[in-house]
Amino acid sequence: MSTSRYTDHLGRPLVAVTGIGVVSSLGSGVADNWRALTDGVSGIHSITRFPTEGLSTRIAGTVDFLDLPAENATERSHAMAAFAAEEALSGSGISSAFGGPLFLAAPPVEPEWSQRFALGDKAHPAAGEADAYRRFLDVLKDAPDLAFRESILFGAISERLADRFGTRGLPVTLSTACASGTTAIQLGVEAIRQGRADRALTLATDGSVNAESLIRFSLLSALSTQNDPPEKASKPFTKNRDGFVIAEGSAALVLESLEAAEARGAEILGLVTGCGEKADHFHRTRSSPDGGPAIAAVRAALEDAGLDETGIGYINAHGTSTPENDKMEYLTLSSVFGTALDTIPVSSNKSMIGHTLTAAGAIEAVFSLMTIRTGTVPPTINHETPDPAIPLDVVPNVKREASVSRVLSNSFGFGGQNACLVIAGEPA
Amino acid sequence: MSEAANDVVITGVGLVTAQGVGNDAHVALLTGSERDPHVDARTLAPYPVHPKPEIDWSQQIPRRGDQRQMGDWQRLGVYASGLALDDAGLKDDAEACAAMDMVIAAGGGERDQSVDSMIVDAAAERDDHDALVNEKLTSELRPTLFLAQLSNLLAGNISIVHKVTGSSRTFMGEEAAGISAVETAAARIRAGQSTQALVGGSLNAERADMLLLVEAASGAARGEWSPVWARENAAGGGIVLGSGGAFVILESRKSANARGATIHAHLSGVAGDRGARTPDRLAERMRRLAEETGALEADAPLVLSGASGLKDITRDERAILGDLFPHAPVRGYGSLTGHLIEPTFPLGIALAALALKANAAVAPFDAENEAPMRVPAKTAIVTTLGHVRGEGMAVLQAEDANG
Structure with a gap:
């Protein structure tokens, strides 16, 4: 029978993190990433994956x-997810079949242009308006291509991970845009709190940077165009911020009920004590001007963790470096925390690794945990011209030593997605 | 079966398929005996497709601006989800919608086939393909089209149009997405973490770029339409896609009773799994799902199968269903709606809820391969086998069978 040591303020099982893994443009593995991140190193660089002439944005944090x-995006996303999962499982000391559910945040991939051109090469010439896909069908009718199909099935990545790591049941592949990584963790936490599982493997990965994804975000005016020098482009909360820098990465967290983790003698890296979400109905890409839904998501996470606004020691911001997000995030935080915000450091990992889209929430959850474990708050780099309308302590440019016991990690995305986590240190 | 406060009950159904718009059209399908598959053999010839029915979008998407921002995939989903909210009596309940959870099963969005064709055609004349992509996409892509393509923007549009904003989660992964969506929403209600959830998805099948996914592995049926159980020896791979949207409102019994809602059915069990597709392993997994969901204990159930018609797996499914439920009549609803991929499982659950509520002895959808039903069933079993991977099963009970 559970005792109160193993349950939270609502009597639910406490959820421990027992393994973490990361890949980003800064490198592979938690140790390398953490060293670079706390040293204020940027992973943003000029794009070499494809030619960028004629494009207004020519930089990214590709892996x-x-x-x-x-x-292709599926193989890249899979490879990063597999690496992160391997690292997290190895750290957790689980070497046999995992035996719990898999929650995977993955990008909604489409065929690469190279794949369309390959089909086009084999197809008969155009016979009418806009008939490329009809001609592709004719090619595939006579020469099926299972590898091509697997590269565009959304269930393909989790299928391979489920087999490789021996997860249980039907894996969930999800997308809540830029909040996806947070949602994956939230689903794992819920499964454990519901008693449906003692452990869950939560993963987020995004290896979908190609010319088309870059151009699409560019056409929405979402990306920074300050290409030179690349490492200076992502500058959250500054006056001259002009968009996010698209990037790739992956993170994994092994979640376990605290009770089960302790029973097997696992090292407890920390706890996920709160999850909050709230959708926005204002606009497809813009947030409600009053910040209402984002405020509600932050409050829901605090409430879920049994905290008020005095309970948070550090905020890992969504901090994308877009004019809109950073303004809205400040409005959100100042509304929730009031004057308490004066003494809470708020930094953006995206200043160094860019916006890893689907993976961001999980990568930032891992870094939030590392902040608690090491007593080091990573900086917001490129903070040279602060935005006077955003008077936050962004831990400008240089890391800071600080004892932090609870972190709020924010994620906000297109489609009205708002999701937040509260991450805490291991219980006393 | 005794009733519990956290029982998951279905209080709303919203359907759009080739068979029509709304519950009346689908109740008529379940209670009647006329069987017209509504197939369009021309648009994607030689591939048949079940087209969307005639729809007045403005009935559920009043603002033209909203309609313009979406592709048909999203319009179908927003429309069907609106019908489900209406049916549950929650459409105009702003407070309920603001607290309602949402789990959407979504695929990819719709490509701009003219832009893509323009680039592919130009590539035949040029060697610098990368530069071509940059040049054409920069000048030809409509920025808003991206938003019609993002998987989570069906949910985003439902939030905008119907103001459902308690939470918003989009699951992907073909048929498995729909299975996990129902499973996840039901688990939250059962655990007391949620009281009302909008669950479902949609597909616009009348597009060559959608069919690519299926035909890449020779999966699409060709030529004359036939029912799903009769495609093993027909031309092509067996799948006939269908346009449509399928949504249900899952609710805790306590909440439904408190507001005096009409309960269509009780969702007493739901589970999903995956693994190797050898006939033995598949049969083993399906038996485990039947045990886990309580399907094996069902007395004289109706089985609603979401079989896609894909060769081999559809034949295997039929054999497994025969072993697990030897006396149960089976109805392959994909014969008449087409295969909707992501919302296949929610569609089966929606049809099961309507059949139980209507107390219908459902006439065969395929008289040669489906046994008649003499009396209405009090229990319905819904199955979905993903055309590539993933299996799900659910058990629904008629309300008057409870208590």
Whole structure:
């Protein structure tokens, strides 16, 4: 029978983190990433994956150091997720079949242009208006291509991970846009709190940077165009911020009920004590001007963790470096925390690793945990011209030593997605 | 079966399929005996498709601006979800919608086929393909189209149009997305973490770019339409896609009773799994799902199968259902609606809820391969086998069978 040591303020099982793994443009593995992140190193660089002439944005935080069986978003996303999961599981000391559910945040991928051109090469010439896909069908009718299909099935990544790591049941592949990583963790926390599982593998990955994804975000005026020098482009909360820098990465968290984790003698890295979410109905890409839904998401996370606004020691901001997000996030935080915000450091990992989209929430959850474990708050780099309308303590440019016991991590996305986590240190 | 406050009950159904718009059209399908598959053999010939029915979008998407911002995939989903909210009596309850959870099963959005074709055609004349992509996409792509393509923007549009904002989660992964969506929403209600959830998805099948996914592995049926159980020897791979949207409102019994809502059915069990598709392993998994959901204990159930018609797996499913539920009549609803991929499982649950509520002895959808039903069933079993992977099962009970 559970005792209060193992349950939270609402009598639910406490959820421990027992393993973490990360890949980003800064490198592979938690140790390398944390060292670079706390040293204020940027992973943003000029794009070499595809030619960028004629494009207004020519920089990104792509992950280019992986060996892939094929150059496409599915293979890249899979490879990063598998690396992060391997690291997290190895750290957690779980070496046999995982035996719990898998929650995977993955990008909604589409065929690469190279794949369309390959089909086009085999197809008969155009016979009418806009008939490329009809001609592709004719090609595939005579020469089916299972590898091509697997590269565009959304269930393909979790299928391979489920087999490799021995997760249980039907894996969930999800997308809540830029809040996806947070949602994956939230689903894992819920499964454990519901008693449906003692452990859950939560993963988020995004290796979907290609010319089209870059151009699409560019057409929405979402990306920074300050290409030179690349490492200076992502500058959250500054007056001259002009958009986010698209990036890639992956993170994994092994979640376990605290009771089960202690029973097997696992090292407890920390706890996920609160999850909050709230959707916005204002606009497809813009947040409600009053910040209402984001405020509600933050409050829901605090309430879920049994905290008030005095309970948070550090905020890992969504901090994308877009004019809109950073303004809205400040409005949100000042509304929730009031004057308490004066003494809470708020920094943006995206100033260094860019916006890893689907993966961001999980990567930032890992870094939030590392902040608590090491007593080091990572900086917001490129903070040279503060925005006077955003009077936050952004831990400008240089890391800070501080004892932090609870972190709020924010994620906000297109489609009205708002999700927040409260992450705490290991219980006394 | 005794009633509990956190029982998951279905209080709303919203359907759009080739068979029509709304519950009346689908109740008529379940209680009647006329069977017209509504197939369009021309648009994607040689591939048949079940087209969307005639729809007055403004009935559920009043603002033209909202309609313009969406592709048909999203319009179908926003429309069907509005019908479900209406049916549950929650459409105009702003407070309920603001607290309602939402789990959407979504695929990819719709490509701009003219832009893509323009680029592919130009590539035949040029070698610098990368530069071509940059040049054409920069000048030809409509910025808003991206938003019609993002998987989570069906949910986003439902939030905008119907103001459902308690939470918003989009699951992907073909048929498995729909299975997990129902499973996750039901688990939250059962655990007392949620009281009302809007669950479902949609598909616009009348597009060559959608069919690519299926035909890449020779999965699409060709030529003359036939029912799902009769495609093993027909031309092509067996799948006929269908346009439509399927949504249900899942609710705790306590909440439904407190507001005096009409309960269509009680969702007493739901589970999903995946693994190797050898006939033995598949049969083993389906038996485990049947045990876990309580399907094996069902007395004289109706089985609503979401079989896609894909060769081999559809034949295997039929054999497994025969072993697990030897006396149960089976109805392959995909014969008449087409295969909707992501919302296949929610569609089965919606049809099961309507059949139980209508106390219908459902006439065969395929007289040659489906046994008649003499009396209405009090229990319905819904199955979905993903066309590539993932399996799900649910059990629904008629309300008057409870208590």
